[in-house]
Amino acid sequence: xxxxRYIAGKKPHPxxxxxxxxxxxxxxxxxxIATYRxxxxxxxxxxxxxxxxxxxxDEVKASGLRGRGGAGFPTGVKWGFIPPDNNKPIYLIxxxxxxxxxxxxxxxIIHQDPHQLLEGILISSYAVGAKVAYIYIRxxxxxxxxxxxxxxxxxxxxxxxxxxxxxxDFECEIYIHRGAGAYxxxxxxxxxxxxxxxxxxxxxxxxxxxxxxxxxxCPTIVNNVESLCHxxxxxxxxxxxxxxxxxxxxTGTRILCVSGDVQKPGYFxxxxxxLTMGELIEDLCGxxxxxxxxxxxxxxxxxxxxxxxxxxxxxxxxxxxxTIGLPxxxxxxxxxxxxxxxxxxxxxxxxxxxxxxxxxxxNINTFYAHESCGQCTPCREGSLWMKKITDRMLSGGGVxxxxxxxxxxxxxxxxxxxCAFGEACAWPTQSFVAKFPEEFKKHTSRRNIGKALNPExxxxxxxLGD
Numbered sequence: 001x002x003x004x005r006y007i008a009g010k011k012p013h014p015x016x017x018x019x020x021x022x023x024x025x026x027x028x029x030x031x032x033i034a035t036y037r038x039x040x041x042x043x044x045x046x047x048x049x050x051x052x053x054x055x056x057x058d059e060v061k062a063s064g065l066r067g068r069g070g071a072g073f074p075t076g077v078k079w080g081f082i083p084p085d086n087n088k089p090i091y092l093i094x095x096x097x098x099x100x101x102x103x104x105x106x107x108x109i110i111h112q113d114p115h116q117l118l119e120g121i122l123i124s125s126y127a128v129g130a131k132v133a134y135i136y137i138r139x140x141x142x143x144x145x146x147x148x149x150x151x152x153x154x155x156x157x158x159x160x161x162x163x164x165x166x167x168x169d170f171e172c173e174i175y176i177h178r179g180a181g182a183y184x185x186x187x188x189x190x191x192x193x194x195x196x197x198x199x200x201x202x203x204x205x206x207x208x209x210x211x212x213x214x215x216x217x218c219p220t221i222v223n224n225v226e227s228l229c230h231x232x233x234x235x236x237x238x239x240x241x242x243x244x245x246x247x248x249x250x251t252g253t254r255i256l257c258v259s260g261d262v263q264k265p266g267y268f269x270x271x272x273x274x275l276t277m278g279e280l281i282e283d284l285c286g287x288x289x290x291x292x293x294x295x296x297x298x299x300x301x302x303x304x305x306x307x308x309x310x311x312x313x314x315x316x317x318x319x320x321x322x323t324i325g326l327p328x329x330x331x332x333x334x335x336x337x338x339x340x341x342x343x344x345x346x347x348x349x350x351x352x353x354x355x356x357x358x359x360x361x362x363n364i365n366t367f368y369a370h371e372s373c374g375q376c377t378p379c380r381e382g383s384l385w386m387k388k389i390t391d392r393m394l395s396g397g398g399v400x401x402x403x404x405x406x407x408x409x410x411x412x413x414x415x416x417x418x419c420a421f422g423e424a425c426a427w428p429t430q431s432f433v434a435k436f437p438e439e440f441k442k443h444t445s446r447r448n449i450g451k452a453l454n455p456e457x458x459x460x461x462x463x464l465g466d
Contacts, residue, residue: 013268013284017245017253020229021269023113031147033154036115042160044235048123049168056127060231062239064251069095069186069224070301070345072333075231079128079221081211088218092130094121095191095224096137096144099183100301101367102347105255105267106225110137110144113229114151118174120228122160123235125172128221133174136191139181148176183371187419188222189214190373201375202419226255247273250332254343256280260350261289270331278327281350292352296435297326299336300344302364303424305431313339340431357436358443361428362390368425376417382409383425393443400444407433 010025012018023029023039033041048056061076082090094117098106109117117135125133137145152174155161163171177195184190189203192215207213214220230252234242243251250272259265263286270280277297281287288294294309307313312323315330315338329335333343351360369387374380389406392398410429413422433440 015275015279015284016269017271017274018269019233019253020109020116020226021255021267023116024108024267025112029112031112031114031151033115033151033158036113037158041115042119042166044232045119045122045126045160046166048126048235049166049170053127053129056123056235059239060127060234063230063234063242064239064249065227065230065234065242066250066333067224068226068230068254068346070100070342072343075223075227078211078223079124081209082128082219082221083212086219089132089216090128090130091215091218091220092121092125092128092133093188093191093195093215093220093222094133094135094228095186095188095222096135096141097179097186097191098141098225098345099138099186099371100303100345100347101364102257102259102298102301102349103345104257104259105346107141107144108267109225109229110141111147114148115155116229116232117148117225118151118155118160120231121174122165122172124221124223124228124231126170127231130221131172133172134177134195134215135174136177136179136185136195138179138185145176145178152176182373183367184373184419184421187421190419191222192220199373201373202421204418246271247330247332249334254346256331256346256348258285258348258350260348261292261352261355262350263287263289273330273332273335275331276327277329277331280331280348281327285350288350288352292354294326294350295353295355296351296357298341298347298349298351299329299331300342301347302349302367303427304336304344304347305341305427306435307339307341308435311435315339357432357439358390358393361432362387362394364428365390365425368421368428372421372425376422378413378416379422379425382413385409386425386429393440398444400441402444403433403437403440406440 008025008027057076057079065075066072067075096106121133135148161173179185179194182200185194185200187202188210189208190200194200210220210222212219245252252272253269254272255267255269257267262281268284297307298304307326309326312325314321314323315335329339336343365387369383372379372383386406386409389402393402406429410426414426
């Protein structure tokens, strides 16, 4: 399989702070270990191996690094959950199942800078005591899997994998495991079940917290691709210096993936909280499409609650509270949570005033109805029910009770499932209907019969009866 081609030399925006993406689209750069080591690669691994594992963990804790996969949980704290009296093997899993709609950052790291990821995995494995690490990569990244396999072989040839790594007593192997293209495998316990060769039904927590009972019922740390890459930079800078990037409780940099109705969609690595939503859209992305106005933003991937333009939000500014509009929201974990949504996986989806919010929700509902694993009845039945209702509304067959029913179904999914997929599929419905009630109501009187958007919608709406 041929290597993917990229536009070399694409310059970062002046407002960016490139660390993880320093080598993405860089002129003269390639994914080989020779190029990586010539640029100082694996230097931080050598530094880490001269420290005690606990000292590496302490540096990550001091950095304030929060997981970049969606939940934003402190990485060093997660590592500390491994039982101190453990006598079982410890595993580390890199979650490369990048399946949240609107998110497209991990694939660039994998394709263009795979050794950065391997170095992050090796440092993290050393810190937590893992001798075996797995990269769980989604099926839709076939080129990425090939590139990683090649990088692993290069690292093994260079004695950076296996026994006596860099002449120390540290040993570690990294294996690639390809998924089958299921969104639910982005959930860490569903991923573990899949890695064990089973149907990816998420586990009940407690007792199955991976750090205690994970892969093969052994302590397991699951981190996202971007999170593991940050570990390398924490070691390079030191935890305290890294913590000076970004803002308090929201340290370091993170990659935002912007799609939708902007002039220049793409990926941008910024210091967390040092950029507002308006600056991201107007400055980095060149503003809205010509002649259009901002209508709404989903700030953290399709499962995040939508934010409507023109609304105001109350957030904390030090010891005080202040009221701000959508363009003034800082792009950090805490501010977005205070505004009723979340930073999630960094997938920023921008919508202009040409968008029908019922159509947008139907598009999201279709995805979640397809991706539900089916283990929990509220999610299995409810996700499909919400899709069918929005199908019917768009096809001209909506009735006045549909809006209330739609919200009721969403309310009866969230908080009633084993994993967070229930919230992921319910939050869009809850927020879209709450923020744009007038748009859903206009679809609840029968009209335009037969003008469904696609054959699937026509079939689904017909099945709901008259």
